Amino acid sequence: MIAYTIRRLLMLIPVLIGMSIITFSIIHALPGDPARAVLGERASAEQIAEVRESMGLDKPIYVQYFNYIGKLLQGDLGRSYITGREIAPELFTYLMATFELAIAAMLIAVFFGVNLGILSAWRQNSWVDYSAMMIALIGVSMPVFWLGLMEQWLFAQELGWLPSSSRLDARTMFEPITGLYVIDSIITGNWAVLGDAIRHLILPAVALGTIPMAIIARMTRSSMLEVMRSDYIRTARAKGLSEFWVIYKHTLKNAFIPVLTVVGLQTGILLGGAVLTETIFSWPGIGRYLYDAITSRDYQIIQSGILVVATIFVLINLIVDLLYAMIDPRIKYGRE
Amino acid sequence: MTTKPLLEISQLQMHFFTDKGVVRAVDGIDLTVNEGEVVGLVGESGCGKSVTSLSIMGLVPSPPGKIVGGSIKFAGRELTTMSKKELRKIRGNEISMIFQEPMTSLNPVFTIGNQMVEAIRLHTDMSKKEAQERARDMLNKVGIARADILTAYPHELSGGMRQRVMIAMAMSLGPRLLIADEPTTALDVTIQAQILDLMRTLNQESQTAILLITHDLGVVAEMCDRVVVMYAGQVVEETDNRSLFRNSHHPYTQGLLKSIPKLSKQRSKRLYSIKGNVPNPRNMPQGCRFAPRCDFAMDICHQKMPDLVEVAPGHQTRCWLHVKGEGEVDLGSSRSTTQCS
Ligand SMILES: Nc1ncnc2c1ncn2[C@@H]1O[C@H](COP(=O)(O)OP(=O)(O)OP(=O)(O)O)[C@@H](O)[C@H]1O
Ligand SMILES: [Mg+2]
Numbered sequence: 001m002i003a004y005t006i007r008r009l010l011m012l013i014p015v016l017i018g019m020s021i022i023t024f025s026i027i028h029a030l031p032g033d034p035a036r037a038v039l040g041e042r043a044s045a046e047q048i049a050e051v052r053e054s055m056g057l058d059k060p061i062y063v064q065y066f067n068y069i070g071k072l073l074q075g076d077l078g079r080s081y082i083t084g085r086e087i088a089p090e091l092f093t094y095l096m097a098t099f100e101l102a103i104a105a106m107l108i109a110v111f112f113g114v115n116l117g118i119l120s121a122w123r124q125n126s127w128v129d130y131s132a133m134m135i136a137l138i139g140v141s142m143p144v145f146w147l148g149l150m151e152q153w154l155f156a157q158e159l160g161w162l163p164s165s166s167r168l169d170a171r172t173m174f175e176p177i178t179g180l181y182v183i184d185s186i187i188t189g190n191w192a193v194l195g196d197a198i199r200h201l202i203l204p205a206v207a208l209g210t211i212p213m214a215i216i217a218r219m220t221r222s223s224m225l226e227v228m229r230s231d232y233i234r235t236a237r238a239k240g241l242s243e244f245w246v247i248y249k250h251t252l253k254n255a256f257i258p259v260l261t262v263v264g265l266q267t268g269i270l271l272g273g274a275v276l277t278e279t280i281f282s283w284p285g286i287g288r289y290l291y292d293a294i295t296s297r298d299y300q301i302i303q304s305g306i307l308v309v310a311t312i313f314v315l316i317n318l319i320v321d322l323l324y325a326m327i328d329p330r331i332k333y334g335r336e
Numbered sequence: 337m338t339t340k341p342l343l344e345i346s347q348l349q350m351h352f353f354t355d356k357g358v359v360r361a362v363d364g365i366d367l368t369v370n371e372g373e374v375v376g377l378v379g380e381s382g383c384g385k386s387v388t389s390l391s392i393m394g395l396v397p398s399p400p401g402k403i404v405g406g407s408i409k410f411a412g413r414e415l416t417t418m419s420k421k422e423l424r425k426i427r428g429n430e431i432s433m434i435f436q437e438p439m440t441s442l443n444p445v446f447t448i449g450n451q452m453v454e455a456i457r458l459h460t461d462m463s464k465k466e467a468q469e470r471a472r473d474m475l476n477k478v479g480i481a482r483a484d485i486l487t488a489y490p491h492e493l494s495g496g497m498r499q500r501v502m503i504a505m506a507m508s509l510g511p512r513l514l515i516a517d518e519p520t521t522a523l524d525v526t527i528q529a530q531i532l533d534l535m536r537t538l539n540q541e542s543q544t545a546i547l548l549i550t551h552d553l554g555v556v557a558e559m560c561d562r563v564v565v566m567y568a569g570q571v572v573e574e575t576d577n578r579s580l581f582r583n584s585h586h587p588y589t590q591g592l593l594k595s596i597p598k599l600s601k602q603r604s605k606r607l608y609s610i611k612g613n614v615p616n617p618r619n620m621p622q623g624c625r626f627a628p629r630c631d632f633a634m635d636i637c638h639q640k641m642p643d644l645v646e647v648a649p650g651h652q653t654r655c656w657l658h659v660k661g662e663g664e665v666d667l668g669s670s671r672s673t674t675q676c677s
């Protein structure tokens with residue numbers, strides 16, 4: 001397992017280099033002069049020359065690339081020319097907000113999706129199955145923005161049960177550590193903040209998690225049905241195991257292998273799709289950060305943001321592959 | 337050998353209710369296994385052997401399968417009406433089962449140790465350590481001495497090894513009855529002999545009764561005390577090992593015996609095979625189910641189903657040829673199993 005993990009990590013290096021080249025060339029592939037893009041049409045020649053120098057654009061292109069990589073490795077993403085602020089710390093804060101939302105959404109999606117799928121498969125062709133699959137069908141066909149707005153209207157506006165925007169109450173004072181508020185408040189034992197953070201998480205996480213939940217439910221159902229027919233499930237029953245163990249131990253572990261693929265894919269899609277949810281719920285996440293950068297043509301931020309998001313995609317893939325190897329012993333021992 | 341009945345199946349009917357109609361997979365079977373005895377259950381593919389054995393275990397997929405009549409008694413307890421919970425206590429403990437497909441009968445994502453210990457601990461209150469000891473003992477007994485066997489995964493073992501593991505698992509709680517559904521069909525000949533040897537040893541050492549399902553009469557000759565021959569969901573002949581080979585009565589049994597390849601025969605001679613095919617289970621013949629394929633079929637055979645009658649002590653057959661006053665309907669002794677379809 002360790003050898004496999006190391007091998008997979010080494011395989012990441014060329015991928016990451018490739019991605020850095022692509023994001024690096026974004027700025028250079030733009031039509032016209034990036035300096036002019038930063039300064040606008042009416043800038044004078046001196047101003048442009050000055051900015052070109054400060055951006056390092058007067059150096060040969062490979063020198064520029066290595067400078068870029070060198071800074072990147074130190075966690076330095078440069079400064080935004082538009083806001084003048086350092087990008088890395090800012091990006092990190094937004095990224096963590098998105099992580100918190102995405103993790104919550106995925107936990108909801110996996111928990112409810114998997115159990116709904118199991119229930120369906122277990123009671124195949126009964127009303128339980130039909131209702132569960134009906135829920136799943138409604139889930140996949142519901143636009144995220146519509147669901148988000150309905151949630152806000154019902155639970156925030158009408159019932160007043162849950163807050164409809166931002167990550168914490170305006171009055172809550174809190175010094176984040178990791179940027180994942182739920183984790184931070186647990187570390188510091190700050191239960192009031194924990195409650196507040198969770199209350200703010202619920203609505204956006206449900207909105208974001210509904211589609212993956214529905215897809216996972218359908219996948220789990222079909223995968224469970226297939227595994228339930230297999231000989232080793234008959235063996236498990238022949239041992240006298242209860243239905244609960246047959247399903248949650250013997251069937252689920254096998255059935256989860258294809259479900260895991262879907263979970264991985266959906267996590268990627270979810271990060272991309274978070275921008276809508278983040279906008280509706282005023283969630284200060286990476287989606288909104290990049291959206292703002294694109295509207296204000298802040299190429300520095302766009303470049304860094306794309307690199308970070310792409311890296312996360314690659315890492316999710318890696319994690320999924322490692323999980324495969326953990327669940328299915330036949331993978332680990334596969335030849336290289 | 338005692339002759340106390342351990343398993344008594346009587347008039348068992350197990351039907352599948354499918355979209356395309358009712359399949360009478362098991363249609364009025366009587367079968368008894370005494371304590372410590374090895375009983376063979378033979379018959380062509382599709383005649384209902386597996387369904388019979390799964391019915392005993394309560395493992396027939398349901399729906400579509402359903403026991404619609406008859407009884408299964410195990411050590412005096414009725415299994416067909418028992419609660420699921422009680423049945424689970426017997427399954428894997430007092431009655432255990434091994435299957436035809438050793439390659440797929442073990443769960444690929446758990447170790448051998450995990451799967452064996454799980455069964456042992458389910459039915460006893462052994463600690464994990466004790467259960468592992470027991471598992472290792474059993475694996476030794478079936479001839480697997482690999483030190484790392486408990487941490488091995490099924491895909492690391494050969495088919496023969498996996499079937500040994502299945503046997504070790506099935507025997508680990510000292511069951512009173514072992515149901516073996518074609519345990520050697522998927523294995524090559526040398527491994528087959530080893531597995532059969534192993535089963536015989538276990539039967540002699542621990543007095544475990546065995547219901548051995550097979551379509552190989554050679555295996556029956558080797559292993560069984562008594563034999564039950566099934567055809568199309570019914571028992572057509574039941575007798576002891578000796579008289580099966582010397583004095584079988586039913587034309588189907590005789591046909592099966594004639595189809596065994598013999599090494600001494602000239603090679604050019606074509607192997608005998610029973611003409612025709614097994615009937616469609618959704619559309620059984622009205623009379624004797626074997627009549628359409630039988631060389632000796634008479635009129636009555638096509639019209640009325642014969643009963644299972646005793647032709648000698650411990651020897652029963654279902655054939656008009658052996659009913660008193662051959663070919664005539666003996667209404668007096670009619671313990672009819674005939675169903676209008
Ligand atoms: N799940 C099911 N649904 C419908 N019919 C079934 C089902 N399982 C078995 N049957 C039918 O029951 C009959 C008996 O099948 P069974 O598996 O017991 O045969 P068998 O004697 O074990 O044959 P083989 O030697 O091939 O293992 C067959 O006609 C089969 O089509
Ligand atoms: Mg079978």
